[in-house]
Amino acid sequence: MAILARCKDYIKGHETVPGETKLLRKIDAFILSFCCLCYFANYLDRSNLNNAYVSGMKEELGFEGNQLNVINTVFTVGYIIGQIPSNLALTYLRPHLFFPTMMLIWGGLTMVTAAVHNPQSIMAIRFFLGVAEASTFVGTHYILGAWYTEKELGKRSGIFTASGLAGTMFGGFIQTGIQRSLNGTHGLAGWRWLFIIDGLITIPIAIYGFLLFPDIPTTTKAPYLTSQERSLAIARIPASGIAKAPLNLTFVKRVFTSWHWYGFVGLWIIAGETESFSSNALLALYMKSAPGRHYTIAQLNDYPTGVPAVGIVSTLFWATLTDFMGGKRYLVGYFIAITGIVTSALILTQFENTAVVFGAYYWAGAVYACQATFFAWCNDALRYHDDRFRSVVIASMNMGSNAVNAWWILLFYSANFAPRFTRGMWAMVGCSIALALWTTGIVWMSVREERKRQCHGLNVHDRVDAKQAEGLAREV
Structure with a gap:
């Protein structure tokens, strides 16, 4: 019965102070909608090169050898x-200005790609496209960590990650529709329209961000x-008590002497390679080369x-x-x-059984869960550290x-x-064992740090103390 009651409270949303549920609905509506749309558009602009390549760009621009691979590497x-x-x-600029500006830059670069006449021009464009698009994934996780508690953060990170996976599922169909319907219109090949339309999609999303994205609790003017809701947003998240650290040698030393940097960067390097079955489209390659x-x-x-x-x-x-x-x-x-x-063992030992191989590859897709939860874990662990340090660790992951x-x-x-x-299957086994050991190490370090914090009179489970709650309740 206790578990059922907890489930009911979780689904309905249990308020620690009056007005919290209403606040969550508002920030969910504007933060998640913008970030998910941004990530979806990010995926379209990032993936359109391969779609264009097989839709006539290779022949028209005279691609040779491994130039496509070189462009992707750039x-x-x-x-x-x-x-x-x-x-x-x-940490220096207002997010409601920075995110949309980056969107307009990468959207503009995408549209410029429609005018290229050789692969070398695409190489230059894609480099700067990569720099601009770098803001979306890690930037969103930084923003989510500023607004949500550890009992709320995972689900929001999951919704954000799922929007990218949805783009993986449906992006190809969207690209195919554009290429088929506009090929030859106004004398432009379908693959050129692909870049134009994908770039245009970013404009209304960017405008939406400029107008309504709420920044972070301490700077929001939404x-x-x-x-009262702005005060509540600040009170819900524990203050580190540390001002934003200046970018100097002391800050760099602090980053590289902290276990958080090594722990979470190492965690995501290992976990990122457990996604290799899915992120490298191994099932499609297996089907393409399957004997008989x-x-x-x-x-x-x-x-x-x-x-x-x-x-x-x-x-x-x-x-x-x-x-x-919790x-x-x-x-x-x-x-x-x-x-x-x-899944690796199944593919190694049951390779002749097509149903088993397919089942293993599908099951391997479940490892995508680590994206949302591990970045949320990092945000949780760094709640009592300054924002600038947290931003560097998340980006480094x-x-x-x-790399x-x-x-x-x-x-x-x-x-x-x-x-x-075969080589990849054994690499996956090794990564999986390493992940279990690394996870255990981070748990041990986190528990030790929490005990130290409690000894200094800080309880990581307190979100709003009794005095704050009473004051906020009167205001609301």
């Missing part, structure tokens, strides 16, 4: 470089929040969509469950470790993962290893 380099600067920018079987173009495009579908379900389930359990994000680390070991993944996929999941990917 984009990744720009994306990696942009991680920390973009997140630090959010017209839909009352003064032939799949139609429709099947090659449709069957792999089940992987992100499983990822969406898993992400929302684990994000919600860890919120309900922020026990580490449980996802052990779940992913088990998933990686079992994604930077480290992308490793750039060469990891070539070493273990190159297309010429299809359909078995």
